[in-house]
Amino acid sequence: MSGLLAVMITGLVIFSTPDKDNSNSFKVDAQLNTQIDKTSDRDTFEYFLSDLVDNDTDTIMHRFERYNQQLDSSERLETALLGKYMRYKAALATLRDNNLNVDFQDLHQQMLLLQRAFFTVDEQYHLFSEENLLRELALLKKDIKESAQSSEEFQQRWEFELNKLPPVLRNSFRNASLLAALNETNILDTQSQFIAREALVGSEAAERLMILDQQRTDFDLHVHSYLITRDVILNNASFDDIEKEQAITDLRKSLFDNSLWRRIEALERIHDR
Numbered sequence: 001m002s003g004l005l006a007v008m009i010t011g012l013v014i015f016s017t018p019d020k021d022n023s024n025s026f027k028v029d030a031q032l033n034t035q036i037d038k039t040s041d042r043d044t045f046e047y048f049l050s051d052l053v054d055n056d057t058d059t060i061m062h063r064f065e066r067y068n069q070q071l072d073s074s075e076r077l078e079t080a081l082l083g084k085y086m087r088y089k090a091a092l093a094t095l096r097d098n099n100l101n102v103d104f105q106d107l108h109q110q111m112l113l114l115q116r117a118f119f120t121v122d123e124q125y126h127l128f129s130e131e132n133l134l135r136e137l138a139l140l141k142k143d144i145k146e147s148a149q150s151s152e153e154f155q156q157r158w159e160f161e162l163n164k165l166p167p168v169l170r171n172s173f174r175n176a177s178l179l180a181a182l183n184e185t186n187i188l189d190t191q192s193q194f195i196a197r198e199a200l201v202g203s204e205a206a207e208r209l210m211i212l213d214q215q216r217t218d219f220d221l222h223v224h225s226y227l228i229t230r231d232v233i234l235n236n237a238s239f240d241d242i243e244k245e246q247a248i249t250d251l252r253k254s255l256f257d258n259s260l261w262r263r264i265e266a267l268e269r270i271h272d273r
Contacts, residue, residue, distance in 0.1 A: 036067070041077050042127045045085050057086050081123065088118040104142075108135050130169065134176055137161070182209070223264070226255055227271050 036047050048064045061083065068076050091114055096107075112132065115124050141158060148154035162170050178200060185196045190210075197206035233239065233247045256264055 041081070042085070044077060045082050048082070049086065049089065060086070084118050084123075085127070088114065091118070105139055108139060111135075130172065133169065134172065137165075222255060223267055226251065226264070227268070230268070 036044060048060050048067075061079070064077075064082055065079060068079060071077075092111065095110055095114060102110075115128055115132075119127065140161060144157050144161070145154055148157060162174070181200055182197060185193045185200075188196060194206055194210060197209055200206075201209075229251060230248055233244055233251070236244070239247065252261065252264060
């Protein structure tokens with residue numbers, strides 16, 4: 001799927017041409033057809049952390065260090081900062097798991113405290129300034145919506161706040177709001193969902209999103225069927241371990257392209273827990 005950019009409602013999946021400027025030695029198989037996001041240090045960190053499901057933090061760090069050595073000295077990132085970012089992400093996951101029903105304002109404040117615990121003031125600004133601002137704007141939007149006497153008043157006050165932002169951040173927040181609105185259409189039936197999406201992004205984009213939804217549904221059904229058949233193989237007492245492994249490998253080959261194997265293996269591990 002080289003060169004294809006696919007935006008899915010549940011997340012962002014990017015298929016693109018390989019990064020010809022750097023060796024692929026630091027990439028895992030699932031990343032060979034992807035480019036490193038160099039928009040910011042944080043985006044680069046997230047690229048390497050995307051493989052954390054299948055690898056431990058030491059492996060991630062070694063891959064990052066190999067990548068870093070290929071950069072000019074002026075472009076190299078701080079390895080220690082990646083280490084702090086990984087520890088922050090682990091603490092953030094625990095924070096969210098322990099605060100499923102907490103007020104969003106309280107969660108926002110706890111996230112700020114967590115950032116202060118792991119990073120210097122400069123690092124906090126460098127890594128989280130835009131994210132924190134967007135979250136603050138989301139809280140402000142909620143307050144305006146609750147206090148406005150009409151939809152017209154809400155829109156007027158909200159646009160006034162948005163127009164205070166620099167153009168890049170204004171567009172970022174509008175894009176984030178658009179994705180949130182698109183996510184809200186997931187609870188609708190197919191026809192209502194298409195109409196709502198068409199109003200948000202236009203006919204062509206709404207049609208592409210429907211195609212992506214169908215592809216995701218087909219893939220999920222395919223995986224479900226595969227895992228059931230795999231369970232049958234694993235529970236077949238007439239097979240020894242080697243025969244079971246070969247039968248599962250043959251099944252995987254018959255159903256999925258090689259580029260999807262690491263993803264399938266990760267789903268197997270989740271299924272087996």
